[in-house]
Amino acid sequence: MGAVPSMKQQHSNIGRLGWMPKTLTQVVAVACLLGAATPLLAEPLAMPAQSVLSEMMSRQQQMQAELNELRDLVERQGYELEMLKRSNKEAYMDTDQRIRALDAIVRPTAGAGSVPTEVTPVPTTPAVVPTSPPPPVVVAPPAQTVSADDQAKYDQGLKLLRAGQYQPAIKMFDQVIKANPASPNRPNALYWTGEAYVVLGDLKSALNAFEQVVQGSPAHQKAADAQLKMGYIYYDQKNYARARETLNKVKTQFPGTQAATLADQRLKRMQSEGV
Numbered sequence: 001m002g003a004v005p006s007m008k009q010q011h012s013n014i015g016r017l018g019w020m021p022k023t024l025t026q027v028v029a030v031a032c033l034l035g036a037a038t039p040l041l042a043e044p045l046a047m048p049a050q051s052v053l054s055e056m057m058s059r060q061q062q063m064q065a066e067l068n069e070l071r072d073l074v075e076r077q078g079y080e081l082e083m084l085k086r087s088n089k090e091a092y093m094d095t096d097q098r099i100r101a102l103d104a105i106v107r108p109t110a111g112a113g114s115v116p117t118e119v120t121p122v123p124t125t126p127a128v129v130p131t132s133p134p135p136p137v138v139v140a141p142p143a144q145t146v147s148a149d150d151q152a153k154y155d156q157g158l159k160l161l162r163a164g165q166y167q168p169a170i171k172m173f174d175q176v177i178k179a180n181p182a183s184p185n186r187p188n189a190l191y192w193t194g195e196a197y198v199v200l201g202d203l204k205s206a207l208n209a210f211e212q213v214v215q216g217s218p219a220h221q222k223a224a225d226a227q228l229k230m231g232y233i234y235y236d237q238k239n240y241a242r243a244r245e246t247l248n249k250v251k252t253q254f255p256g257t258q259a260a261t262l263a264d265q266r267l268k269r270m271q272s273e274g275v
Contacts, residue, residue, distance in 0.1 A: 146184055150176060154185045157192065166196040187217040191226055203233050224250060224259035231263060240275045 157172035173189040173196075180186070194209035206229070213226035227250050234243035243266075250263035 147180070150180060150183050150185055153179075154189060157189065161192055161196060166200050169193075170196050187213050187220040187222050190216075191222040194226065194229060198229065198233070203236060207233050224254035224257050227253070228259040228263055231266065235266065235270070238275075240270060244270065 153172055154176050157169050157176065160166075160169035160172060170193050173193045176183065176185050176189040177193070190209050190213045194206045194213070197203070197206035197209060210226040210230045210233075213220065214223050214230070217223055227246060231243050231246035231250065234240075234246055247263040247267050251260045251267075254260050
């Protein structure tokens, strides 16, 4: 049996006949002739179509995997952003509460702490001359006072801080810090400088300001709060060993204070977090 003619040859043969099928028999004959060539045309097209379909499925699976990775990344970044917002909000609320508490306390004014003098009346009768010299009188040195200019700058710094103008507040507090190292307002100015840096997210500068309070004025009322904030910063920096050490110092050095209570709460939180 001879080979089946190609489609081109079949069309060529039909064209040479010079006629078109008119009867049913002729139509059937032509259909059979063309049907014999159909498997020959379909066979070479089957393999490329299957290969393209397989490649498309492979690409779809790869894109799905990449999409899942991007979704995980977005979720992680969203969680970290939420934690950062919460930390900044807590720091701001704590700053505002402390400023309000500070306003309720009577701040030292110019001339405060000076020792009043007593006027001795002139005796109307002759004084009795003592037989032995009187004991020496020990006069205590006058307490350090706050100048009007120093207090005005400090108050202005607090005003700017309450208004949320943190950079101008830092500059105003810096004038208080540098003007008089012995000023009673210096530890407070350093502390509020640290709080302003915390809100701005500059933890390194905040840590430096708080450390100056702890090292330079360990007996000051702000020393406990400054050391507590140092522990918070170490925690935010994921330096958990240093945070635990600093918070334990707050508990042992300042027992019974609010700072000690807050330090204990943060230590318990770290324990529950396994850090």
